Amino acid sequence: MSLPRIFVDGDAGTTGLRIREWLAGRTDLERIALPESLRKDPTARRASLNQADLVVLCLPDDAAREAVAWIERPEVRVLDASTAHRVAPGWVYGLPELGPGQREAIAASRRVANPGCYPIGPILFLRPLVEAGLLDAAAPLVVNGLSGYSGGGKSLIERWEDPARALLGLPHDAPYALERVHKHVPEITAYAGLARAPQFLPAVGPFRCGMRVSLPLHESLLASGASAKRVWEVLAERYRGEPFVRVAPLADPPASDEHSFDPRALNDTNSIELAVLPNPAGHLLLVARLDNLGKGAAGSAIQNLNLMLGLREETGLRA
Numbered sequence: 001m002s003l004p005r006i007f008v009d010g011d012a013g014t015t016g017l018r019i020r021e022w023l024a025g026r027t028d029l030e031r032i033a034l035p036e037s038l039r040k041d042p043t044a045r046r047a048s049l050n051q052a053d054l055v056v057l058c059l060p061d062d063a064a065r066e067a068v069a070w071i072e073r074p075e076v077r078v079l080d081a082s083t084a085h086r087v088a089p090g091w092v093y094g095l096p097e098l099g100p101g102q103r104e105a106i107a108a109s110r111r112v113a114n115p116g117c118y119p120i121g122p123i124l125f126l127r128p129l130v131e132a133g134l135l136d137a138a139a140p141l142v143v144n145g146l147s148g149y150s151g152g153g154k155s156l157i158e159r160w161e162d163p164a165r166a167l168l169g170l171p172h173d174a175p176y177a178l179e180r181v182h183k184h185v186p187e188i189t190a191y192a193g194l195a196r197a198p199q200f201l202p203a204v205g206p207f208r209c210g211m212r213v214s215l216p217l218h219e220s221l222l223a224s225g226a227s228a229k230r231v232w233e234v235l236a237e238r239y240r241g242e243p244f245v246r247v248a249p250l251a252d253p254p255a256s257d258e259h260s261f262d263p264r265a266l267n268d269t270n271s272i273e274l275a276v277l278p279n280p281a282g283h284l285l286l287v288a289r290l291d292n293l294g295k296g297a298a299g300s301a302i303q304n305l306n307l308m309l310g311l312r313e314e315t316g317l318r319a
Helices: 014-023 042-051 061-070 102-108 117-131 149-161 185-191 228-238 294-308
Strands: 005-009 030-032 054-057 077-080 111-113 142-148 199-205 211-217 245-247 272-278 284-290
Touching: 005 014, 005 042, 014 149, 014 294, 042 061, 054 061, 054 294, 061 077, 077 294, 102 294, 117 142, 117 185, 117 211, 117 228, 117 272, 117 284, 117 294, 142 149, 149 199, 228 245, 228 272, 284 294
Parallel strands: 005 030, 005 054, 054 077, 077 111, 142 199, 245 272
Antiparallel strands: 142 211, 211 284, 272 284
8 A cells, every 4th residue: 555645845944844854754654855956846846746645835825826726636635834725715724623523624625724823822712712602702802922933934034043133132022013914813713703803913032933822801801600710611621632732720810930931831842732811800811822833833734634644643743
């Protein structure tokens, strides 16, 4: 029996490199690799796209759409890590923990859109709360995100690691995208089950990898009876048995110090941690931590790849 053939188009980018690294040494699949001289050659890429059983696209949005159009063999399956198809008709959203039946939908689909790094935490928090009636889908929400600079790809890595800019010595994070609606907002809105788009405030920190996403919930936004304990119980039950989602124990009042919410804590893993932090005034703070290139990108891609190929979901991934 032949091994499934995988082609990662764009494997020189940050996500592609991490996928290539985490797939190295796997004996349960065959990777199609182009020599450096042909990596950007359209003819070579088109041929590789049509030779593969499963294609992983680690490309800018327009290039990802073009690559999909180049695929002529209908049996070629596509996993797109760009933003291009995350809310597109005909594509399955590649977040296995989204809800009942999502794993089966990913496994059966020929077109899967890998989730974005920032949306995973808000979606995993908000969807169960909306479905449980603890949070109104039309509530005005704010999502604060902090990511390592690798989340912006090569150009942002070069910018932050340029000695002349001295950005790695910054004693603070740097908000960005203040002048536009961030590309992750439609994804969060759609898959969290929201009736109103949240305000999203992303920032970059002076570290390469890691992510912390926080959602403050004012007590007035919560349904009657939506205590910290009830919210925690809904999340704990929803993700019970999930190999890559950990709901942190509830502490009331929460105990924390300067290291408690380090965004780098889960680096090099495919895990995400969800924490519910109560306030005496009745407000809640929801905090998710993950590796922006792990569960936030390459790890999720490999998790989806495993499901699409009928392999054990955890294969090649660290929890």
